[in-house]
Amino acid sequence: MRPRRHFAACTRGLEPALVDELTELGAAHVTERRGGVAFEADKRLAYTANLWLRSAIRVQEELVGGRMRDADDLYDAVASVPWTRYIHPDQTLAVSASVRDAPSLRHSGYAALRVKDAVVDVVRAKHGRRPSVDTKFPDLALKLVVHGSRLLLYRDLSGRSLHKRGWRPVQVKSPLNEATAAGLLRLTGWDRESPLLDPLCGSGTLPIEAALWAADRAPGLQRPFAFEQFPDHDERLWEELLDDARRRAKPTLPFAIDGADRHDGALTLAAEGARAAGAQDLVRFTRSDIHRLEPDTVPRLVVTNPPYGERLGEGEDLIDTYRDLGKFLKAKCPGATAWILSGNRELTKHLGMRTSRRVPVMNGPIECRWLRYEILERRNGTSPTGPASS
């Protein structure tokens, strides 16, 4: 297959992490866009991207790209695709559309309908039967994007969102999504060789994703993908990529990845998640309040997502938690770099530390900042003091 344009979608703010990942995978023509990254890929790379990308939530392949004047042009462009390569008549289909500044298309529902008509007409002409529509669990999900006269039609290669690795046992109340956690970790520039700690780890998403990354475990090894059901799926190629990924996975790590939290329920979920991910030997979880936490290993990197009141409603003691976190970093993590996901500026002021970098990033619907702090080395046995409050 000749290379085609693809688009990997991610959470807003994590695009540079995804550019990094795709470049590392060897993708060509990698271009950062809003909410994702465009790149060129043959089938091998498209499968590899699904299997290995940690910060993406989906990978789509561009099937049609061009210009149109009206709905008939749209129909003709879609009907020019040899759809029997992409869907059997006994499979199901769903089309979603996003239309901007295209008066001839009236609304996105109408545009989606024209695409669906074109696909089923092509399949019916060849087989005498047509695929049916299933908006919830389609075999083939198409996404139409129209902006003015420009149209793009993608097929979704991933299926359910790539953040669903298959290791989280149950939906947790206030977790960080796995792909967001992985993207945030990549933005820190962590070397994957030095000790890492999340002192408010909740269900453990950051430590577990850090462990899987450091151990070179492919995030997609434990889940199915939409492309496995496609008529043009190459099972031999896929098996080869899976075998290679299984061989690469490291069983242990020569440094500590730690998580701590004061909440028993969260730690149970963290331990279950680590076990389900096969990472129980790569991460350690400790029950402790931040003001009493004594890390076994001084971390080089601290990453954490403290409560910001919007989701957990922990109320009054939030300010104390931030104060205690600031004190903990200065007293127990000399020389480390800390990255803190902040959804509330007022609260981060109570850390009593000055940021050295701020990256805007969405955490679900919440606009956050991924804040970097450099913690001073300890001087002659005295406790290190971070710079004055910002």
Ligand SMILES: C[S@@+](CC[C@H](N)C(=O)[O-])C[C@H]1O[C@@H](n2cnc3c(N)ncnc32)[C@H](O)[C@@H]1O
């Ligand atoms: C927003 S949640 C972290 C979510 C986590 N990133 C995840 O993926 O599940 C914040 C966590 O901080 C913990 N926490 C709050 N105050 C604490 C304190 N003083 N000491 C220790 N843990 C605390 C809560 O129990 C909660 O699990």
